[in-house]
Amino acid sequence: MQRAYRHDRIMEGLNITEEMLSPNSVTRQLNDQISLAKAFVVIAKESNNLQFAWELSAQIRNSQILLSNAATRRAPLTTRESESAVRDMALLLYQAQQLHYDSATMIMRLKAKIQSLDEQMNSVTEKSQKYGQIAAEEVPKSLYCLGVRLTTEWFRSPNLQKKLKEKRQVEMKLKDNNLFHFCVFSDNILATSVVVNSTALNSIDPENIVFHLVTDEINYAAMKAWFAMNDFRGVTVDVQKFEDFSWLNASYVPVLKQLQDSEIQNYYFSGNSDDGRTPIKFRNPKYLSMLNHLRFYIPEVFPALKKVVFLDDDIVVRKDLSALFSIDLNGNVNGAVETCMETFHRYHKYLNYSHPLIRAHFDPDACGWAFGMNIFDLVEWRKRNVTGIYHYWQEKNVDRTLWKLGTLPPGLLTFYGLTEPLDPSWHVLGFGYTNIDPQLIESGAVLHFNGNSKPWLKIGMEKYKPLWEKYVDYSHPLLQQCNFH
Secondary structure: OHHHHHHHHHHHHOHHHHHHHOOOOHHHHHHHHHHHHHHHHHHHHHOOOHHHHHHHHHHHHHHHHHHHHHHHHOOOOOHHHHHHHHHHHHHHHHHHHHOOOOHHHHHHHHHHHHHHHHHHHHHHHHHHHHHHHHHHHOOOHHHHHHHHHHHHHHHHOHHHHHHHHHHHHHHHHHHOOOOEEEEEEOOOHHHHHHHHHHHHHOOOOHHHEEEEEEEOHHHHHHHHHHHHHOOOOOOEEEEEEHHHOOOOOOOOOHHHHHHOOHHHHHHHHOOOOOOOOOOHHHHOHHHHOHHHHHHHHHHHHOOOOOEEEEEOOOEEEOOOOHHHHHOOOOOOOEEEOEOOOOHHHEHHHHOOOOOHHHHHHOOOOOEOEOOOEEEEEHHHHHHOOHHHHHHHHHHHOOOOOOOOOOOHHHHHHHOOOOEEEOOHHHOEOOOOOOOOOHHHHHHOOEEEOOOOOOOOOOOOOOOOHHHHHOOOOOOOHHHHHOOOO
16 A cells, blocks of 8 residues: 555656656647747847747747646646647747748758857857956066065165175075975066965975075066065075076077077067967967076076976975975986876877877877976986987977977977876866865875966966965065055
């Protein structure tokens, strides 16, 4: 009896479904009419027949009310109560056919509508990418203000310059290979400060840490001023500008040679060389910035060092990094976290395998890896002439046929067969464009805000900004004067 009761209750719950399955069902007939009428509404609007579209919409609502009432009372619609609605809808559908809203016309118009919507979507997507790229490249007023105030402070304050000279007493530390050496190449003072501060605060022994910072002429005084007036738990900080490197010239550096070419200048700085066919992200001038390419010249920048950890300026350090320096790279030059858990990050994604040079030398399924937190063995680097390998591929790509974007593709070529995979927890990526597994955040030693949504920008991902802002002292007088908050 209990089974029979449960069966009856189930059948009662399936009442409307049974109605829909019946070939004589009024409910089914009404639903079919509604579906067809909705398609006619779209076509009527496209034909600018708004009155007819309104009449169809009104009748659709009437039929839906009938179906809703039947579902509420859990009883099928009768022919008598639905007769008027079915007849009225049938008349409207017949009228639609008289207006040549037949199936063939509907299909053609719907195809045209889909194509139009697809074109609109592509246009909106392209604009979104352009505006996102522009927003990512914007220098916030607060950062500009900080640079100006720090530069002013540096030139009007002899005490600040004297303080930096006193710090120079630790000059020997800059060449001491028993210490932990880190390098950052950046023109962003606040971002660089977060890298140094987060490393210092999470270090077991900050006094054994040396940071080598390289910036450009414009930001040199401001960068020196900031690190002279602030202390980072005893971390040694040295600031240089790349314009002082005499070896960095067009006869030695392919990127500088390419910058002198008018076609290259037009491609990156005007975007008119290919009628706009190339996406804006591929024409970002930052990819020709020497601060971006300086990572391939680390042994020349620091000739006395044997091992160094390279850090991008959009990272946050969350753990002590001293253990990186004792990792055995097994004769390799570059220690990096691989990113090929998905096929998206294999070599074929970054390189042009239709080019015979790429096909002949590189496995398309080779695993990609990330710049941003790398341990480099500079002894092996010099022995294997890695910078020479980089020059070879950079010169081969003068016409941008091997790759288009950034420093990672030439990095993949340069360090091919010379990279030692590190434990993924050393470097967690994606904080500037995607959602990250909370467990990865908890275990990560270095968190990387790669992507357009940098934490110092308004377009930064709000839920991850606190991870970065934790290492910004917003009470600092200069930050308050420049409206950082």
